[in-house]
Amino acid sequence: MKTKIKINIIMLLWLLIPIGNTMAQTQQLEEPLQGYLKIAAENNPELKSIFNSYLATLERMPQARALPDPTVMFNIFTSPVETRVGAQNAGISLSQAFPWFGQLKSQEQVVAMLAKARFEAFEDAKNSIFFDVRSTYYDLYVLEAAIAITEENVRLLESFRELANVRLESNTGSAVDLLRVEMDLDELNNQLLYLEDSRIPIQAKFNELLNEETPIRIEVPDTLETILIDEGRNVLLDSIITHNPTLRGFEFEMSALDAEIDVAQKMGLPSFNLGLSYTSISPRTDMDVPDNGKDALIFPQVGVRIPLNRNKYRSMIKEKELLKTSVNYRKEDKENELETVLERTWRDYADAQRRVALYNRLIAYATQSLDILVAQYTTAGADFEEVLRMERQLLRYELELEKARADQNTFVAYINYITGKQL
Incomplete structure (x- = not known):
C-alpha cells in the first residue's frame, strides 16, 4: 500500500510540473500547445505501457x-520407533533459511536500480512524444501560414488583374499583362488546393500522437x-552527460549490475537454517519410566549451507562484470552519438x-520594391512582368520566414529533448 501511495504521489507531482525549461521559453510557448502536450502525456499508449513496466518492476x-x-x-512412522520413553508416532519440523548478511539488501538494490532505469526509459519516451507533438504542431503552423500567405497573394494578384484590365481598357496596357496575371493566379490557386489537402495527413498524425478518440480541432x-x-554549446554538452534519460538509464543499469555482483559474491558464502522439531511419543505400557510418553521438542536446530562449487559463483560474478562493461560501452557510444547530434542541431x-x-x-x-513597381506601372506603364516577379519573390520570402521560425523552434525542442530538459 505504501508503495502504491508513493507511486501516485510521483505521478501527481509529475503532472503538476510546468512544461518548459526556462521562464522565458514558457512565456513564449503557445497556450494551445501546452494543452496538447498534457493530452499526449495522459493518452499516449506507449507512455502508459512503459510506465506500467516501471510499476511492475517496483512490485519486485x-x-x-x-x-x-x-x-x-x-x-x-509406519513402524513406530521405540525409545526409552515410548514409541515415536509422528513428527513435524519447521525450518527457515537465512542468506548471508546483506544479501537481501543487495537483491533489493538490484531491483531499485532497474526500476530507476525503467523510469528513465519512461522519461525518454515522454520527451520523445513531446518533441513529436511540438514538431508536428510547428509543421501545421507552417502549413496554415502558407495557406494564409497564399490566399493574401491571390487577393493581391486579383487587384493586379483589375489594374491590368483598367490599363487595357484605356489602351495604355497590354493584353499580355492580363494573361500573365491569369497564369499566376491559376498556379497560386492550384498551390492553395494542394496546401489545403496537406492539412489532412498532418492533422491525422497530430491526433494520433494525442490518441484522442474524437479528432480535436487544432x-x-x-x-x-x-x-x-540561453546556454552555450559546452553547457549543453554537460547537460547531455548529466541529464539525458538514456545515459542516466545506462548508469542505473550499471549500478544494478554492481549490486548483482555483490549478490553473487554473497551467494558464494554460507547460508544458515534455523528450525525446531516436535515428535509425538506414545507412553510405554510395559513399564513406568520417568517422562513416560513425553513428546520431544527440539529447538533450535541449526544448519549451514556450504557452497562448495566455487566455479559457479566465480562464473556468475564474471558474467555480471562483462555485462557491466558492455553497458558502459553502449553508454560511451550513445554519448558520442548525442554529442555529434548536438553539434549538427546547434x-x-x-x-x-x-x-x-x-x-x-x-x-x-521586397515590399518596398513592389510598392515602387506598382506605382510606376500605374502611372508610367512600367514593365508589368517586373511587378509579378517581385510579387512572387515576396511570396517566397514570406513562406521562407515562417518556415525558418518553425525550424528554429523545432531545433530548440530537439536540443531540449537530447539534453534531457523538461519540455
Whole structure:
C-alpha cells in the first residue's frame, strides 16, 4: 500500500510540473500547445505501457527483500520407533533459511536500480512524444501560414488583374499583362488546393500522437514566437552527460549490475537454517519410566549451507562484470552519438536564427520594391512582368520566414529533448 501511495504521489507531482525549461521559453510557448502536450502525456499508449513496466518492476522489490519461504516437514512412522520413553508416532519440523548478511539488501538494490532505469526509459519516451507533438504542431503552423500567405497573394494578384484590365481598357496596357496575371493566379490557386489537402495527413498524425478518440480541432497562432537557447554549446554538452534519460538509464543499469555482483559474491558464502522439531511419543505400557510418553521438542536446530562449487559463483560474478562493461560501452557510444547530434542541431538552430533575420530584411526590401513597381506601372506603364516577379519573390520570402521560425523552434525542442530538459 505504501508503495502504491508513493507511486501516485510521483505521478501527481509529475503532472503538476510546468512544461518548459526556462521562464522565458514558457512565456513564449503557445497556450494551445501546452494543452496538447498534457493530452499526449495522459493518452499516449506507449507512455502508459512503459510506465506500467516501471510499476511492475517496483512490485519486485518486496519479493527481492523477502526471506525464502519456510519449510515444514511431517514425519509419520509406519513402524513406530521405540525409545526409552515410548514409541515415536509422528513428527513435524519447521525450518527457515537465512542468506548471508546483506544479501537481501543487495537483491533489493538490484531491483531499485532497474526500476530507476525503467523510469528513465519512461522519461525518454515522454520527451520523445513531446518533441513529436511540438514538431508536428510547428509543421501545421507552417502549413496554415502558407495557406494564409497564399490566399493574401491571390487577393493581391486579383487587384493586379483589375489594374491590368483598367490599363487595357484605356489602351495604355497590354493584353499580355492580363494573361500573365491569369497564369499566376491559376498556379497560386492550384498551390492553395494542394496546401489545403496537406492539412489532412498532418492533422491525422497530430491526433494520433494525442490518441484522442474524437479528432480535436487544432489551434495554431497567427504568428509564431521564436524561442531562444540561453546556454552555450559546452553547457549543453554537460547537460547531455548529466541529464539525458538514456545515459542516466545506462548508469542505473550499471549500478544494478554492481549490486548483482555483490549478490553473487554473497551467494558464494554460507547460508544458515534455523528450525525446531516436535515428535509425538506414545507412553510405554510395559513399564513406568520417568517422562513416560513425553513428546520431544527440539529447538533450535541449526544448519549451514556450504557452497562448495566455487566455479559457479566465480562464473556468475564474471558474467555480471562483462555485462557491466558492455553497458558502459553502449553508454560511451550513445554519448558520442548525442554529442555529434548536438553539434549538427546547434548548427541548424544557428542557421534558422540567421534565416529569420535575413527574411525579415528581405521582406521589407521586397515590399518596398513592389510598392515602387506598382506605382510606376500605374502611372508610367512600367514593365508589368517586373511587378509579378517581385510579387512572387515576396511570396517566397514570406513562406521562407515562417518556415525558418518553425525550424528554429523545432531545433530548440530537439536540443531540449537530447539534453534531457523538461519540455
